[in-house]
Amino acid sequence: MAAAIPDEFLDLMAEKFRMLADATRLAILRSLMSGERNVTQVVDETGRNQANVSKHLKMLAEAGLVARRKEGLQVFYRLNDPLVERLCKLVCETIVEEAQKDLDRQKRLLDGWSGRNPGAA
Amino acid sequence: MAAAIPDEFLDLMAEKFRMLADATRLAILRSLMSGERNVTQVVDETGRNQANVSKHLKMLAEAGLVARRKEGLQVFYRLNDPLVERLCKLVCETIVEEAQKDLDRQKRLLDGWSGRNPGAA
DNA sequence: CAACTGTATTACTGGTTGATTGATTAATCA
DNA sequence: TGATTAATCAATCAACCAGTAATACAGTTG
Secondary structure: OOOOOOHHHHHHHHHHHHHOOOHHHHHHHHHHHOOOEEHHHHHHHHOOOHHHHHHHHHHHHHOOOEEEEEEOOEEEEEEOOHHHHHHHHHHHHHHHHHHHHHHHHHHHHHHHOOOOOOOOO | OOOOOOHHHHHHHHHHHHHOOOHHHHHHHHHHHOOOEEHHHHHHHHOOOHHHHHHHHHHHHHOOOEEEEEEOOEEEEEEOOHHHHHHHHHHHHHHHHHHHHHHHHHHHHHHHOOOOOOOOO
C-alpha cells in the first residue's frame, strides 16, 4: 500500500539525496566502496585536491554516510550507511537502461526504418 | 562483484539525485504518487505557491521524472519514472530505521541501564 | 624542548547555481 | 470581455563549490 511519506520526512529525505547530489562526493563514496581509505588515498583516487576532499568527507561524516577513524597522523574513512550502495546501484542501472533506450531508438531510425514509410514527416 | 561506477556516470548520477534533493520537489512527487494531478491540485496539496510549483514541475518534467498532459485550461502531471518511488521508499525506510535506533539508544540509557554499572562516567 | 615533516582540517574568497515570491503574460473557455 | 489556469519574468536571498592560504595535529629528529 506504499504508506504515504509524512511531512517531517521531506527535509530529511532531501538532505540524504543532497549528499549524493554532487559528483565529487560520489567519487569519494565510490573510492570508499572498495574499503577503508585515508584522506590521501581518497585524494589520489578522486583527483580532487586535499582541502576539497576533506571538506566533503566532513559533510559525509556529519550526515552519517561515512565513519571516521583516526590513527596516528592519518584519518581513515569508511562507508557507514548501507543505503549508499543500494541507491547508487539503482541509479546506475537506470542510467544504463536509459542509454540503452537511446541506442535502440537511434538504431531503429538508422536501419530498421530505412526505405519503409517514406512519406512520414 | 558490484561493478565499479565509471567516471562518466558520476555527473549523471549527481543530476538524478539533485532532482530529489529538495523538499518542495519531494512534496510535489509525493502528491503525484497518488495519481495524476493538475497544477492547482499540486499547489493545494503541497502548500507552495503557484509560481514555485510550476517551476519545479518544469524541472521534473525536463529531467524526465514526470510527464505532462494538457487538457483545456489545465495541465496534468504524473510520475513517469519508476525509479522515484523506489528511491524514496529506500530512503524512507532508512530514516525510520535511524529513528528507531535513536529511540533504542535513549531507552537503553533511561531504564535498562539504571542501577547497573554505577561508576561509569 | 625546539624545529621540522607529513597529514588533515579550517578560513576565506569569488563565482555559480538554486529557491522563493510577487507581478506579469499567455492560453483557454464562458 | 472577463474569469480561470499555468508559465514566465524579475528580483532577492541563500546555499553551494572549488581553490588558495593559513592553521592544527601527531610524530620525528636534532
